[in-house]
Amino acid sequence: MPSKQTSIVAIVPAAGVGKRMQINHPKQYLTIGNQTILEHTVETLLTHPQISKVIIAISAEDEYFQQLPLNKLANVQVVEGGEERVHSVLNGIKAIDTEQTDWVLVHDAARPCLTHQDITKLIDSCLAENTGGILATPVRDTMKRGVAHGQQVFIKQTEEREQLWHALTPQFYPLLQLKNAIEFALSNEVTITDEASAIEYSKHASLLIEGRGDNIKVTRPDDLSLAEFILHKQEDEICA
Ligand SMILES: Nc1ccn([C@@H]2O[C@H](COP(=O)(O)OP(=O)(O)OP(=O)(O)O)[C@@H](O)[C@H]2O)c(=O)n1
Numbered sequence: 001m002p003s004k005q006t007s008i009v010a011i012v013p014a015a016g017v018g019k020r021m022q023i024n025h026p027k028q029y030l031t032i033g034n035q036t037i038l039e040h041t042v043e044t045l046l047t048h049p050q051i052s053k054v055i056i057a058i059s060a061e062d063e064y065f066q067q068l069p070l071n072k073l074a075n076v077q078v079v080e081g082g083e084e085r086v087h088s089v090l091n092g093i094k095a096i097d098t099e100q101t102d103w104v105l106v107h108d109a110a111r112p113c114l115t116h117q118d119i120t121k122l123i124d125s126c127l128a129e130n131t132g133g134i135l136a137t138p139v140r141d142t143m144k145r146g147v148a149h150g151q152q153v154f155i156k157q158t159e160e161r162e163q164l165w166h167a168l169t170p171q172f173y174p175l176l177q178l179k180n181a182i183e184f185a186l187s188n189e190v191t192i193t194d195e196a197s198a199i200e201y202s203k204h205a206s207l208l209i210e211g212r213g214d215n216i217k218v219t220r221p222d223d224l225s226l227a228e229f230i231l232h233k234q235e236d237e238i239c240a
């Protein structure tokens with residue numbers, strides 16, 4: 001459990017190029033309503049009562065961030081992103097004052113539909129168990145493993161669906177546990193696509209906390225309109 005004077009810092013990896021969006025513009029700077037995806041995401045984190053600061057990892061070539069009001073906020077710090085998401089996250093972790101903070105929450109810039117309720121559920125569940133964890137949703141569909149033959153992909157097998165989850169973010173861990181786990185995985189050239197996989201490689205436990213299915217990651221072109229619909233629906237929920 002964090003001591004009373006410590007606080008929770010959020011890291012937002014926002015240094016990707018968004019290849020799968022098939023546009024020539026990093027997806028985190030696409031706009032929904034009157035804000036960029038990055039601003040929606042960071043605003044949700046900054047307005048959560050348990051989060052004291054947000055560290056955003058942006059590309060060294062980023063030409064967009066400086067134009068955002070975020071750039072002037074006292075509780076927003078910018079670090080340089082890395083070659084892969086894991087490197088961006090590690091750069092954010094290294095910027096944290098370990099004297100003041102003992103837990104860190106990592107959330108994708110590309111997930112603008114996160115809610116305060118889910119943040120609170122994750123943090124409170126993990127602190128109660130003194131164990132890190134992630135938001136996740138159980139898969140809804142029958143899951144197939146494919147195999148390519150020439151230009152076609154065929155079903156190789158149906159995967160066991162019991163206890164199969166979609167990993168989301170935020171992912172929330174003790175700061176030094178996550179730092180050491182990521183550095184250990186990288187030193188062994190292990191592929192790390194989320195914080196939980198580094199924690200798993202270091203054989204630490206992670207809680208799976210069921211989160212909202214509308215906490216989508218804007219990844220492909222048709223995700224943008226879906227994210228816009230979700231955000232408008234959430235605004236209606238708040239105003240209802
Ligand atoms: N070197 C990288 C790569 C990704 N990210 C961030 O990690 C999050 C999730 O990654 P993903 O959805 O894969 O974003 P991109 O890497 O930008 O997408 P793509 O793989 O389509 O290029 C995004 O907020 C992205 O900005 C990052 O900070 N640093």
Ligand SMILES: C[C@](O)(CO)[C@H](O)COP(=O)(O)O
Nearest residue numbers: 085108167168169193194217
């Ligand atoms: C971290 C993550 O959001 C968990 O699902 C996801 O892995 C990040 O996207 P990527 O395409 O794997 O970089």
